Amino acid sequence: MVKGTPSMGKKNKVIFIRCRRCGHVSYRIDKKYCTHCGYGRSKKLRKYNWRRKKK
Numbered sequence: 001m002v003k004g005t006p007s008m009g010k011k012n013k014v015i016f017i018r019c020r021r022c023g024h025v026s027y028r029i030d031k032k033y034c035t036h037c038g039y040g041r042s043k044k045l046r047k048y049n050w051r052r053k054k055k
Ligand SMILES: [Zn+2]
Pocket: 019, 020, 021, 022, 023, 024, 026, 027, 034, 035, 036, 037, 038, 039
């Protein structure tokens, strides 16, 4: 899996689990919130203007 570069033990750590709200595997166990939709951090959906596509 890791070629050449030492993994430093980071690869074994589970950081993300499946989010209950958005279904993405983006729920951080250590931070207790989803990085995809913001579940656990705020009641609103995570939204940023720079993510919005301009037509
Ligand atoms: Zn989510």
